[in-house]
Amino acid sequence: MSAGRHLLVIDARFYETLADELCRGAIAAADAANASYERVSVPGVLEIPAALAMALELQPGRHDGFVLLGCVIRGETSHYDIVAVQSARTISDLAVSRTLAVGSGILTVETQAQAWSRARVSEGDKGGTAANAALAMIDLRRRMAAIGPED
Numbered sequence: 305m306s307a308g309r310h311l312l313v314i315d316a317r318f319y320e321t322l323a324d325e326l327c328r329g330a331i332a333a334a335d336a337a338n339a340s341y342e343r344v345s346v347p348g349v350l351e352i353p354a355a356l357a358m359a360l361e362l363q364p365g366r367h368d369g370f371v372l373l374g375c376v377i378r379g380e381t382s383h384y385d386i387v388a389v390q391s392a393r394t395i396s397d398l399a400v401s402r403t404l405a406v407g408s409g410i411l412t413v414e415t416q417a418q419a420w421s422r423a424r425v426s427e428g429d430k431g432g433t434a435a436n437a438a439l440a441m442i443d444l445r446r447r448m449a450a451i452g453p454e455d
Contacts, residue, residue: 309339309442311435312367314355316374316410318348325423326373326409329431334371337439342367349374349387349410353394360402369405369438373431375419376412388412405441409434 313330315323327343334341346355352372359367372395378384391410399406409430413419422428 309337309368309439310366311339311341311369311371311438312359313341313343313371313373313435314352314359315343315345316347316349316352317345319375319377319416319419322375322411322416322419322423323373325420325425326375326411326431326434329423329425329429329433330371330373330409330435331431332425333432333435333439337436339435339439341371349376349391352410353391353398356395356398356404360398360404369407369442371407371409371431371435371438373409373434374411375423376410377416377419378414384412403445405438405445407434407436407438407441 311334313327315327317323331341344355346352352374356370376384376388395406395408398404411419411422411430413422422430425432
């Protein structure tokens with residue numbers, strides 16, 4: 305079920321070095337699975353759902369799955385909660401309503417040390433995990449489509 309899988313990797317650049325490490329893991333996982341990919345960047349995690357919606361609207365059928373990467377680190381205000389909840393809710397709504405194959409590597413952490421532990425390819429490799437999740441969901445969607453509805 306692995307033939308012809310093309311991913312769109314969307315990374316939020318607010319924490320640039322973390323985003324690059326998450327992308328490094330995602331790209332390595334895509335390469336290991338012989339999947340092709342494109343990468344686009346957005347300013348922050350709140351912009352990821354909009355970029356996903358743009359890809360769906362402006363490039364329908366171009367991508368088999370989506371890898372979403374970024375980091376939200378808790379600060380002193382409630383902004384963390386808004387960013388984390390609203391982005392996750394919008395991504396989930398799009399994924400469910402459009403039957404998207406999505407792998408989310410959006411980290412929600414308390415500290416930069418936690419973020420690095422999860423992002424670093426040699427440790428948590430959440431970028432690679434997200435890419436593998438998107439690839440698994442592509443395969444699942446293809447299997448379900450091949451089976452079709454019950455008679």
